[in-house]
Amino acid sequence: MSSAPVIQVENVLKNFGKKRVLDGETLSVNAGETFAYLGRNGAGKTTTIKMLLGLLKPDSGSVRVLGLDPGREALEVRKRVGYVAEDQAMFGWMRVEQIISFVAPFYPTWDAKWASDLSERFELPSKTKVKYLSKGQGVRLALLLALAHRPELVILDDPTLGLDPIMRKEFLRDLVTYLNSEQVTVFFSSHLLYEVEPVADTVAILDKGRIVRQDSTENLREHVKRFILPATAENTARKLPGLLDVARAGRQVTAVVENAATAIEVLRRDQIAFDEIDLNLDEIFEAYVIGRKEPANAEPPLERVA
Secondary structure (H helix, E strand, O other): OOOOOOEEEEEEEEEEOOEEEEEEEEEEEOOOOEEEEEOOOOOOHHHHHHHHOOOOOOOEEEEEEOOEOOOOOHHHHHHHEEEEEOOOOOOOOOEHHHHHHHHHHHOOOOOHHHHHHHHHHOOOOOOOEHHHOOHHHHHHHHHHHHHOOOOOEEEEEOOOOOOOHHHHHHHHHHHHHHHHHOOOEEEEEEOOHHHHOOOOOEEEEEEOOEEEEEEEHHHHHHHOEEEEEEHHHHHHHHOOOOEEEEEEEOOEEEEEEOOHHHHHHHHHHOOOOOEEEEOOHHHHHHHHHHOOOOOOOOOOOOOOOO
């Protein structure tokens, strides 16, 4: 496996009129990993993906996909990349078997046997017109069209948006089945965080046009923690290293930090009692993008009693 990144985005700026969408974005995706690209709606996720596919160019900075410049080599990139978007555009008047036959010639590496296997695995009705497919069937068909040419990289842009929870689980099951059978890199953009957590190797959090954290899912869970402290320790909570979020409720203060080990050293040094709470990916994401470093209420800090 090549050690070169499959995706390399460096210091990318992108403006639409007077609005800056990407502000020095930098990220790297390694071969063979499932990379979760997280951000709120409007954060710039789809703008980044359009750059990866050569549909937009950065105002400055550089983008490389499989060692290629998508702005100059877009067709070559798209031959080697599979792409599934929210509400994927497909010809509704075609039958499932027709659209598969229609798409195949665009890809020199199209594997008809693999396409047939995927169609059977995804339980797609070959004689049914695309416009009559259920939402879940449509997503699975889009996934088939993205995978049948055996791409080196698959880009998924919120593909399960609009599906009910059971359909989303079915899609992830199909995706995981594919990942288990093929060594492929997956760039998975979503704001439904609980759905990417079971499959993501690496997470990047986009906020205000910048990547505010990129790390393995395991490291995020290990290092980003919530601490519950007595309200008398509020001043200490506000000054904890790597503080992401702090809130006071009654006689307790909760603080989320990005390096739990360092925070524990400070709290033990100051002899402050605390409870340490593990966070899921949703809670970690929330701390980075909407966390407050000052309590929202106006309650004055409580005095510590010796």
